[in-house]
Amino acid sequence: MSNEEKRQEAASQVDDDDEPDDWDKRIFSTGCSVENAKMTDCYYDKKDWRACKNEMEAFRECWKRHGNEQRTSSKDT
Template sequence: MEQNTTSKYYQEALEEYRELCKDEEDAWDKRIDKTGCYVENMALQLCHAETNDWRKCLGEMALFRKCWDSKGNRDRVSTVDRK
């Protein structure tokens, strides 16, 4: 499946991220931003919020997964101490 960085959700998320960078982030946004996949995560969330169906967001999901894996996040979360 081809990665769709031109989806309306991705573009909306990118614009939101640019605005967020101008403002002070809250703790949740900082955690997501540190993954390096903030825009991809937001695009997936926007898609699901609008469609209410994950199956309609497969492109956004694939883009997020690719970003997540490419940034080494799979290794990072396995080291988190879960108390």
């Protein structure tokens, strides 16, 4: 494979990576993708869910505001 072919293949892989996958589509459909990103970023940074209570609560409130609990049949425990 020539260098030009390798560059074209790499460029096409980057383009494919820009497309939302099934997970992204599901999160975007909830209306809470921003809150989800903040929550997962917090966990990534701190490695402790207990340190991310504010982010988790913001996500939970967003989830309720958008009616996702009926859609997914989740229950508060």
